[in-house]
Amino acid sequence: MSPLVLTLRQAPDQRLDLSPLLPHLLAGRTAAEIEKLALQTTRTPATVGDLFRLRMGDAARIRIEGAHERLDRIGHAMTDGEIVVEGDVGAQAGRLMRGGSLVIRGSAGPWAGSAMVGGRLEILRDAGDHLGGPFAGETVGMRGGAIVVRGRAGSRAADRMRRGTIVVEGPCGPYAGSRMIAGTLVLLRRAGPLPGYLMKRGTIVLGAGCDGLSPTFIDCGVHALVAMRLLSDFVAPLSRRAGASLRAPLRRYAGDMAVLGKGEIFVGTGS
Amino acid sequence: MRALTVKGIRIDDTFAEAFGMRATAVIITADSVRWARQAALSMTGFATSVIGCGAEAGIDRALPPKETPDGRPGVRVLLFAVSTAELQKQLQARVGQCVLTSPGSACYAGLDGEEALRLGNALRYFGDGWQIAKRLGSKRYWRLPVMDGEFVCEATTGLTKQAVGGGNLLIMGRSVHTALAAAEAAAAAIAAVPDVIAPFPGGIVRSGSKVGSKYKGVIASTNDAYCPTLRGAVKTALDDDVGAVLEIVIDGLTSDAVEAAMRAGLAAILRLGPKRGAVRVGAGNYGGKLGPHHYHLRDLLP
Numbered sequence: 001m002s003p004l005v006l007t008l009r010q011a012p013d014q015r016l017d018l019s020p021l022l023p024h025l026l027a028g029r030t031a032a033e034i035e036k037l038a039l040q041t042t043r044t045p046a047t048v049g050d051l052f053r054l055r056m057g058d059a060a061r062i063r064i065e066g067a068h069e070r071l072d073r074i075g076h077a078m079t080d081g082e083i084v085v086e087g088d089v090g091a092q093a094g095r096l097m098r099g100g101s102l103v104i105r106g107s108a109g110p111w112a113g114s115a116m117v118g119g120r121l122e123i124l125r126d127a128g129d130h131l132g133g134p135f136a137g138e139t140v141g142m143r144g145g146a147i148v149v150r151g152r153a154g155s156r157a158a159d160r161m162r163r164g165t166i167v168v169e170g171p172c173g174p175y176a177g178s179r180m181i182a183g184t185l186v187l188l189r190r191a192g193p194l195p196g197y198l199m200k201r202g203t204i205v206l207g208a209g210c211d212g213l214s215p216t217f218i219d220c221g222v223h224a225l226v227a228m229r230l231l232s233d234f235v236a237p238l239s240r241r242a243g244a245s246l247r248a249p250l251r252r253y254a255g256d257m258a259v260l261g262k263g264e265i266f267v268g269t270g271s
Numbered sequence: 272m273r274a275l276t277v278k279g280i281r282i283d284d285t286f287a288e289a290f291g292m293r294a295t296a297v298i299i300t301a302d303s304v305r306w307a308r309q310a311a312l313s314m315t316g317f318a319t320s321v322i323g324c325g326a327e328a329g330i331d332r333a334l335p336p337k338e339t340p341d342g343r344p345g346v347r348v349l350l351f352a353v354s355t356a357e358l359q360k361q362l363q364a365r366v367g368q369c370v371l372t373s374p375g376s377a378c379y380a381g382l383d384g385e386e387a388l389r390l391g392n393a394l395r396y397f398g399d400g401w402q403i404a405k406r407l408g409s410k411r412y413w414r415l416p417v418m419d420g421e422f423v424c425e426a427t428t429g430l431t432k433q434a435v436g437g438g439n440l441l442i443m444g445r446s447v448h449t450a451l452a453a454a455e456a457a458a459a460a461i462a463a464v465p466d467v468i469a470p471f472p473g474g475i476v477r478s479g480s481k482v483g484s485k486y487k488g489v490i491a492s493t494n495d496a497y498c499p500t501l502r503g504a505v506k507t508a509l510d511d512d513v514g515a516v517l518e519i520v521i522d523g524l525t526s527d528a529v530e531a532a533m534r535a536g537l538a539a540i541l542r543l544g545p546k547r548g549a550v551r552v553g554a555g556n557y558g559g560k561l562g563p564h565h566y567h568l569r570d571l572l573p
Contacts, residue, residue, distance in 0.1 A: 163406055184405070203405070226300075226377045226423045227405060227414050229341045234407040262403070 003061035003084075006052040012070050014042045015090065016051065019073040023081025023100065026059035041072075069109060075102040078119065091128070094121040097145065107151065111135070116164065118145040120238075126151035129173065132166055133159030142166065142183065148238045155192065158185040161202060167239045174211075177204045180263060186235055186242045199256050199263035203231070206267045207245040213265070217255035222269055224249040275569065278541050281510075281551040282568050287439045287533065288556035289564040292321075292351045293358045294434030294524055295388050296381030298334060299370055300345035308333070310373035311346045314365045318350070319471045320520075322480075322491055326361035327351040327436060327522050329468030331381075340379045340410075341423070347381045349468045351436050351522045355386070358430065363393045366424070371397065371415070377423040380410075382524070384429025391424035431524055435564050438467075438521035438529035440536050441479065441497065441553035447515040451475070453548030454517040457536035461521060464535050466528040469519055479518040482557065494555075512550055526564050534571045541573065 004026065016039045026034055034056075035049030048054065052064075060081040064074070067087035075083050077096040085093075088106035095114040103122045104112075110128035113121045115138060127149045132142035133156055141160035148167045155173035158166050161183040168176075168185075174192035177185045180199035187195075191210040196217065228246045236243025250266035275282055299314070301307040311330050318328035331347040339345040350365070352358035370378050371394060378390065391413035395402045398415040404426070405412045411426040440457060444450030458474030461467060469475070484492035495501050496508040497516045509516070519536055523529035540549050554568055 165407075182404075184407075201403070223420060225414075225421050226341050226343075227403075227412065227421060229343075230407060230412060230423065231405070233340075233342065262401075264403075 001058040003063045003082075004057040004059050005055040005063045005065060006048070007055075008052055008064070008066035008068060008071075009050075011068055012046070012051060014040060014044060014046065015070045015072055016046065017041050017073050018064075018071050019076035021048070021062060021064070021083075022075065022078045023060045023062060023083070024079050026062065029059070031056045067106060069107075072109070074104075075100075075121075078102065088125075093123075094119075094147075097121060099145075110154065113142060113145075113147045113166075115141055115143065116145045116147065117143045120145060121147045123147075123149045123151070126170070127153045127157070127168070129154035129156055130159060131157040131168075132161060132164075133157070140181065146238055152189075157187075158183065158204075161185065165235060165238070167235055167242045169239055169241060176210075177202065177263075177265075180204070184231065184235075186231075186239075186245070188239070188241055188245055196256055196263055196265050198259050200260040201262045203263070204265045205231075205246060205250070206265060207242075209267055213253065213267075214256060214258070216258040216261075217253040217265055218257060220252040220254050220264075222249050222251045228266070277572060279545040280541055280549055282572065283551070283553040284567075284569060285554050286556055286559070286565045286567040287437070287554035288559060288562040289435045289437035289439075289526075289529060289566065290562045291432070291564075292353060292434040292436040292522065293355050294349060294351045294382075294431050294522070295358060295362060295384065295428050296331065296347055296349050296524070297362075297366065297370075297390065297428055298339055298345050298347050298379040298381045299373075300334075300339045300341050300343040300377045300379070301373065302343060302375040304333065304344040306373060306375055307343070307345050310370045310376045311348050313369035313373065315348055315350075315470075316369075318361075318365070319476070321351070321353050321436070325352065325357060326365070327468070327470040328361075328365070329470045329474075329522075331466065331468060332462075340425075341377055343377070349381075349466070349522070349524065351434055351468075351470075355388075355430060359388050359393075362388055362390065362428075366390065367394050367397070371417070371422050371424070374419055379425045380428035382429035382431060384431045386430045386432075387427035388430050389426075390428045391426045394424055433526070434522065434524050435526045435529045436522040437562060438523065438533050438564075438566055439555045440519045440533060440540070441555060442517045442519065442540060442549045443509070443513040443515070443551040443553065444517075444549050445512055445514050449546075449548055449550075450515040450517045453540045453543055454519060456539040456543045456548065457519055460535040460539035461519065461532045464528065464532040466525060467521055467523040467532040469521055469532075471520055474519060476518045476520055477516075479516070479555065508553070510551065518555070529564070530566055530571065533566050534573070537568065537571050538573045
């Protein structure tokens with residue numbers, strides 16, 4: 001069965017909340033019911049029917065075409081199925097996601113994959129700040145699942161991450177993996193200053209170094225660890241290049257000694 | 272009780288009687304086949320019989336790098352015990368003393384069981400606070416810093432309650448040499464069967480036992496009916512042409528695996544023939560009242 005397709009009619013004149021458009025929420029609904037769903041975030045009403053051309057199909061596979069950076073909260077708390085977005089999206093794509101697959105064939109705004117619990121989020125271009133990170137006041141960021149960003153990521157990627165895996169293939173902004181509690185962050189290109197800032201536990205891999213490591217990370221020498229082979233095999237299906245980058249011996253820094261100090265940053269020996 | 276003769280070898284019309292056991296499996300890897308096997312041999316060394324060792328263990332098979340979790344050469348070890356608690360205790364002690372200690376080793380779950388046994392979860396405290404847990408998908412690993420780097424150990428491994436221990440073949444030859452030749456052929460054939468082990472030295476046991484003893488507190492003693500030197504002194508089970516008896520004991524993760532192993536062993540003995548190998552094959556049982564699994568030799572003939 002073909003996917004359910006939503007094609008944006010024109011650029012929206014307000015920010016939209018797309019969180020009702022989830023496979024498990026649309027399952028069993030008729031086209032008329034779906035077109036009546038409200039997506040507005042201002043006092044001006046805006047329904048799915050007003051904004052999108054709907055082509056019915058299997059609600060387990062939703063396709064959003066002609067996307068726009070005002071489309072916020074796509075895949076919010078999704079549990080299963082698949083959403084593919086052709087183009088850019090706004091803030092909080094995949095926030096609190098629990099399962100399924102969300103693919104953004106463009107760039108995502110801030111808080112993509114924020115506090116995600118499970119499933120897989122793939123962003124083919126760039127991600128904004130706070131990738132996988134918590135909102136202000138939340139104590140824990142990403143808690144499971146996997147995020148892959150093919151382009152660059154903004155500042156504080158993987159902030160307060162607790163579990164799960166994030167791979168960024170492009171350059172990454174400052175404070176990557178800040179306040180990490182655990183989990184795995186793999187950055188293939190150069191990271192901004194102070195990666196792992198105040199991290200307690202967890203693993204950060206810097207494939208091409210960073211613009212300044214905090215002096216509270218302690219050099220523990222170059223190692224070819226069995227654990228890196230396991231990690232390599234695990235991330236290879238997400239990013240073949242990330243898998244390959246973990247095969248070489250890596251220099252291990254322990255930190256952040258300003259806090260618990262049980263985290264680690266691995267840096268490629270070529271950088 | 273003799274029923275038939277196949278290729279000149281007498282096959283007793285009897286059956287092997289086996290018992291339900293708890294079992295688990297682990298995969299041990301290392302930088303080379305040699306060191307993976309060394310760790311496995313140490314772990315399974317003193318594990319011939321639950322009577323004296325607490326567990327029965329052996330190497331199921333060697334695993335090429337492609338089939339191991341970390342892409343290094345490995346071996347799969349099976350461990351059997353009479354209770355879940357004893358199996359957990361034996362697993363922890365054996366992996367802790369023999370695998371953790373072996374250069375370059377890592378240890379992973381070798382079985383998806385209905386229940387889990389603690390593997391790395393029990394050994395992590397060796398890390399003295401420096402241990403690191405790493406969850407990758409559905410699997411959780413412990414990384415313990417050791418003097419050659421890190422010991423990686425999966426958090427848990429599976430437990431099966433479908434395991435069977437005590438499948439056996441009694442191999443009778445004219446001499447020690449021919450009995451051993453037949454037993455070696457059978458042990459080699461059984462080693463190739465998946466999900467089974469023959470826990471005795473080289474897969475062969477020469478001191479088959481009977482239940483009980485004339486001495487108080489001794490639970491098993493020599494199987495005098497099969498001892499050739501007692502032929503005239505006891506109610507012997509041996510014929511005049513039998514000069515030596517060797518036994519193969521088989522533990523398997525399933526009853527089907529034990530049956531397949533006995534079938535393979537019997538076929539190998541028949542292939543060798545009575546001149547170079549066994550003149551008669553029997554099996555050990557307790558009258559069929561103690562163990563729920565019965566393997567009749569006549570059903571296992573090729």
